Amino acid sequence: xxxxxxxxxxxxxxxxxxxxxxxxxxxxxxxxxxxxxxxxxxxxxxxxxxxxxxxxxxxxxxxxxxxxxxxxxxxxxxxxxxxxxxxxxxxxxxxxxxxxxxxxxxxxxxxxxxxxxxxxxxxxxxxxxxxxxxxxxxxxxxxxxxxxxxxxxxxxxxxxxxxxxxxxxxxxxxxxxxxxxxxxxxxxxxxxxxxxxxxxxxxxxxxxxxxxxxxxxxxxxxxxxxxxxxxxxxxxxxxxxxxxxxxxxxxxxxxxxxxxxxxxxxxxxxxxxxxxxxxxxxxxxxxxxxxxxxxxxxxxxxxxxxxxxxxxxxxxxxxxxxxxxxxxxxxxxxxxxxxxxxxxxxxxxxxxxxxxxxxxxxxxxxxxxxxxxxxxxxxxxxxxxxxxxxxxxxxxxxxxxxxxxxxxxxxxxxxxxxxxxxxxxxxxxxxxxxxxxxxxxxxxxxxxxxxxxxxxxxxxxxxxxxxxxxxxxxxxxxxxxxxxxxxxxxxxxxxxxxxxxxxxxxxxxxxxxxxxxxxxxxxxxxxxxxxxxxxxxxxxxxxxxxxxxxxxxxxxxxxxxxxxxxxxxxxxxxxxxxxxxxxxxxxxxxxxxxxxxxxxxxxxxxxxxxxxx
RNA sequence: GCCGCCGUGGCUCAGCUGGCAGAGCGGGUGACUUGUAAUCACCAGGUCGCGGGUUCAAAUCCCGCCGGCGGCUCCA
Numbered sequence: 001x002x003x004x005x006x007x008x009x010x011x012x013x014x015x016x017x018x019x020x021x022x023x024x025x026x027x028x029x030x031x032x033x034x035x036x037x038x039x040x041x042x043x044x045x046x047x048x049x050x051x052x053x054x055x056x057x058x059x060x061x062x063x064x065x066x067x068x069x070x071x072x073x074x075x076x077x078x079x080x081x082x083x084x085x086x087x088x089x090x091x092x093x094x095x096x097x098x099x100x101x102x103x104x105x106x107x108x109x110x111x112x113x114x115x116x117x118x119x120x121x122x123x124x125x126x127x128x129x130x131x132x133x134x135x136x137x138x139x140x141x142x143x144x145x146x147x148x149x150x151x152x153x154x155x156x157x158x159x160x161x162x163x164x165x166x167x168x169x170x171x172x173x174x175x176x177x178x179x180x181x182x183x184x185x186x187x188x189x190x191x192x193x194x195x196x197x198x199x200x201x202x203x204x205x206x207x208x209x210x211x212x213x214x215x216x217x218x219x220x221x222x223x224x225x226x227x228x229x230x231x232x233x234x235x236x237x238x239x240x241x242x243x244x245x246x247x248x249x250x251x252x253x254x255x256x257x258x259x260x261x262x263x264x265x266x267x268x269x270x271x272x273x274x275x276x277x278x279x280x281x282x283x284x285x286x287x288x289x290x291x292x293x294x295x296x297x298x299x300x301x302x303x304x305x306x307x308x309x310x311x312x313x314x315x316x317x318x319x320x321x322x323x324x325x326x327x328x329x330x331x332x333x334x335x336x337x338x339x340x341x342x343x344x345x346x347x348x349x350x351x352x353x354x355x356x357x358x359x360x361x362x363x364x365x366x367x368x369x370x371x372x373x374x375x376x377x378x379x380x381x382x383x384x385x386x387x388x389x390x391x392x393x394x395x396x397x398x399x400x401x402x403x404x405x406x407x408x409x410x411x412x413x414x415x416x417x418x419x420x421x422x423x424x425x426x427x428x429x430x431x432x433x434x435x436x437x438x439x440x441x442x443x444x445x446x447x448x449x450x451x452x453x454x455x456x457x458x459x460x461x462x463x464x465x466x467x468x469x470x471x472x473x474x475x476x477x478x479x480x481x482x483x484x485x486x487x488x489x490x491x492x493x494x495x496x497x498x499x500x501x502x503x504x505x506x507x508x509x510x511x512x513x514x515x516x517x518x519x520x521x522x523x524x525x526x527x528x529x530x531x532x533x534x535x536x537x538x539x540x541x542x543x544x545x546x547x548x549x550x551x552x553x554x555x556x557x558x559x560x561x562x563x564x565x566x567x568x569x570x571x572x573x574x575x576x577x578x579x580x581x582x583x584x585x586x587x588x589x590x591x592x593x594x595x596x597x598x599x600x601x602x603x604x605x606x607x608x609x610x611x612x613x
Numbered sequence: 614g615c616c617g618c619c620g621u622g623g624c625u626c627a628g629c630u631g632g633c634a635g636a637g638c639g640g641g642u643g644a645c646u647u648g649u650a651a652u653c654a655c656c657a658g659g660u661c662g663c664g665g666g667u668u669c670a671a672a673u674c675c676c677g678c679c680g681g682c683g684g685c686u687c688c689a
Contacts, residue, residue: 191682199624208662208680266688283689313689318614321687333689417689429689467689506646530646538650552648564649574649611639613624 001046001054001091002078004039006117007065007125011037013073013107013115021085022110029113032105036067037117040095041078042088044277046131051094053131058095062102065124072096072106073115078128085110147409151182152402154375158390160402171399173421177372178401180427193423193480194473195324197489201543202612203472204325213322213329215469218612219601220497225332225468227495228364230596232334232465233309235360239353239464241307241336246287248312249278256443257286263411263438267316269329280314284335285461289443292339297447299341302457303349307336313467325473326428332468338460339440341447346435346458347388353462354392354416357431360464361418363594365492366474371418371430373400381413392416411438418466422477423484430466430474435459479544490544490566493591497600500524500584501540502561505533505552513551516561519581522588523600529607537564546591547584 014029038058062070072095076082083091089109096106107113119125153166153174163182168175198204203221207214217225237243249271250257261268261279268279281287288306297304312330321327338353340346358368373396375389382389382404393400412434419427436459439445446454465471479489493499499522504513510528517524527536533550540548549561560578568575579587603609 195682206681212680315688317688318686320614320616320682320684323682327688331689335689424683432689463689465689470689503649505648508646532645532647532652533649534647535651536649541650548649550649554648562649571650576649611623 001043001050001131002041003054003057003129003131004075004078005058005061005127005129006037006039007067007120007122008035008037009033009118009120011035011071011073011115011117013113015108016112016114019110019112023089023108025108025111030071030105030107032069032071034067035069035071036062036065037071037073038095039073039075039078040092041076042074042083042091043079044083046083046087046091048091048094050131051091052098054095054129055098057129057131059099059102061124061127065122067102069103069105070099072104074107074109148406150404150406151178152404153178154389154393154400154402156393156397156399158386158393163401166399173369174372174399174401176421176425177374177419177427180421180425181374181401181403192324192326192426192477194326194476197476197479198325198472199613205613211329212319213317213327215325215328215330221472223497223598223601224472224491224495227596227598228465228468228471229309229311229332229334230598231364232360232468233307234596235356235363236305236307236334236336236464239305239336239356241305243307243309244288244291245308246284246291247281248310248314249280250286252277252279259442260285260289260411260439267318269314269316281310282315283313283333283461284308284310285337285439288335288337289439289445289459292337292445293443297339297445297457299447299449302339302341302447303345304339305336307334309334309468325469325476326422326426328467328469331470333466334464334468336462336464338462339445339447339457340460341449341455341457343435343458346460347385349460350414350416350433350435351388351392351395353433353460353464355395357418357433357462357464358396361431364465364471364475365495366420366430366471366478368396368398370474370478371420372427373398374403374417374419374429375400376403376405376412376415376417378405378408378413380408385414408437412436412461420470420474420477422474423480428470428473430470432461432463432466434461436461486570488541488544488566488569488571490546493546493588494595494597496523496544496546497602498523498525498540498543498545499588500547500549501543501545502526503533503536503540503548503550504528505550509551509553509556512556516549516551516581517604519585520588521585522592525600525602525604525606528605541566547588549579549584 010031010033012031015025015027058070072092074092092106092109096104151163153161153163155161163178201220202218203224204215204217207216252270266282268282271278288308309332311332313333314330317327317329338349340349415432415434417429417432419429421427440456440459445457447457449455475491483489500520502513502517502524504510513526517526537548546566548564551561555561560580561584563577563579563584565575565577
């Protein structure tokens with residue numbers, strides 16, 4: 001809302017002609033003496049809160065200038081972004097009725113009027129104010145503050161123990177995670193390890209020219225991200241999901257979507273289109289649910305799974321929350337939704353997707369001991385399905401943090417997450433699956449059952465690995481743990497940008513090095529720079545390259561390569577092995593079995609490469 | 614969003630009781646032709662995050678903004 005306040009000797013206006021938005025009005029105008037005139041533009045997004053704040057502002061000014069009379073004068077020309085007429089009239093009426101202790105008059109809305117005003121000209125006689133709505137906070141975000149949680153540990157044998165009574169000995173990470181979830185934390189003053197690594201390895205960096213939480217990826221980072229994206233997508237498709245693609249923004253006032261937004265505890269980016277306002281998706285739910293609502297689905301098709309890799313999902317997280325790759329405002333997430341016909345089928349799928357998530361993370365290089373499991377459940381669901389939860393707890397054979405709610409605040413009754421605990425003891429969710437009991441109804445998703453009746457299914461939300469950026473974060477943080485244990489940090493071989501580096505002992509062996517590079521079946525590069533051997537070895541090590549192959553007189557004669565194997569080396573002692581090209585290829589095949597492969601997009605010769613930072 | 618700390622060549626940082634903007638790495642040029650974690654020399658490179666203010670004089674002091682890190686809170 002825009003306000004222009006003028007303290008006047010008098011204000012006189014004449015009502016001329018109707019516009020098409022005119023409210024009912026009889027009369028020809030008015031003249032008010034000794035008055036504070038409030039010219040008002042009601043803007044898009046203004047609501048009752050704005051009106052109330054405006055009331056306070058106007059009263060405040062009226063008191064300061066010592067005016068007993070106030071004239072509310074609708075004046076569209078203060079703003080290029082006007083509210084619709086109904087809202088505007090509503091808000092103006094609030095102003096009129098809520099300004100107490102003054103003599104309040106109001107000029108009619110939607111009429112052409114002429115006016116004459118005599119401004120007093122003292123220092124406070126002309127003021128303008130802008131009043132903005134508080135950023136819209138969804139109901140779910142508010143509710144979240146009210147939730148009462150009960151915390152337990154679910155033991156592998158299905159026994160439920162209160163957190164306070166659980167003996168955490170031997171479960172240090174679970175202790176940290178439980179603490180992280182339940183308590184306040186103390187200050188640490190270090191840059192997270194992965195932020196250091198993502199920059200130093202030229203994987204990714206902040207992009208200051210974008211919003212916070214939007215990242216740039218250099219060639220090596222993009223390669224790693226692509227490989228993870230492909231792998232995760234491949235796993236979901238193998239699991240039986242159909243890949244689709246849906247828009248990244250939606251009408252903010254679409255009734256169905258709006259109600260769902262209200263149920264999700266996240267803040268949205270808002271964008272204005274020509275006529276409508278849009279929000280950026282925070283997940284693929286919107287597009288996929290709308291698609292499913294328009295589909296004809298038979299019980300024979302169930303469980304039915306659709307999948308999308310969201311590049312991107314947007315969440316306008318609070319600024320203080322954003323860190324490196326751990327939490328972003330734009331992120332890439334595998335998002336699979338499964339339609340099932342009843343709770344029994346839902347639980348069956350839930351367990352399968354739980355197992356799938358374990359497998360996917362394991363193949364990526366994140367083992368069950370690297371994360372902690374959390375289960376969030378309503379009391380009712382828990383009481384009715386104890387055996388099922390016991391089965392879940394048994395699968396990994398480790399205790400699980402269980403959060404129980406008296407009533408259902410969200411759209412789901414059951415959810416699990418795998419939480420990675422990083423080098424600063426921070427926990428972040430990776431894989432998650434939820435059983436959604438609300439949205440099929442809300443979106444009008446139906447299936448036709450055996451009896452020919454249309455029925456409402458249940459929906460599972462599954463992010464099989466969690467956000468791809470967060471997977472990268474976890475891998476880098478894991479590398480930090482390797483360092484702390486005295487090992488050399490590295491990425492899994494299939495994700496290492498350069499898998500093999502060939503280093504000629506001197507320029508004489510450069511051609512030979514290039515020749516060898518052609519025969520290696522991996523992402524290979526050749527250090528052809530005019531540097532000492534020591535320098536080249538050091539640089540390759542700093543890049544975490546899994547295999548460094550040196551070639552010189554000896555190697556040429558023996559027809560072998562002298563290969564330094566990073567995973568078996570440490571800072572004190574390097575593991576060096578004489579290997580034939582075929583032996584090296586065989587080893588690489590084993591390292592990367594079942595994983596996608598993409599060539600390195602950087603020039604093969606190091607001398608041709610720019611430095612991105 | 615709120616609170617605290619931080620912001621100097623491409624990178625890492627020194628300079629900060631106000632007084633000529635520095636180093637190492639990286640880059641360019643030349644020498645060297647190297648056997649497993651940094652070869653040597655020379656050269657180029659800076660609106661000291663941005664905008665105001667105080668002062669004869671500001672990287673240095675003050676205010677505002679932007680960005681980063683940590684905390685509150687929450688998630689993928």
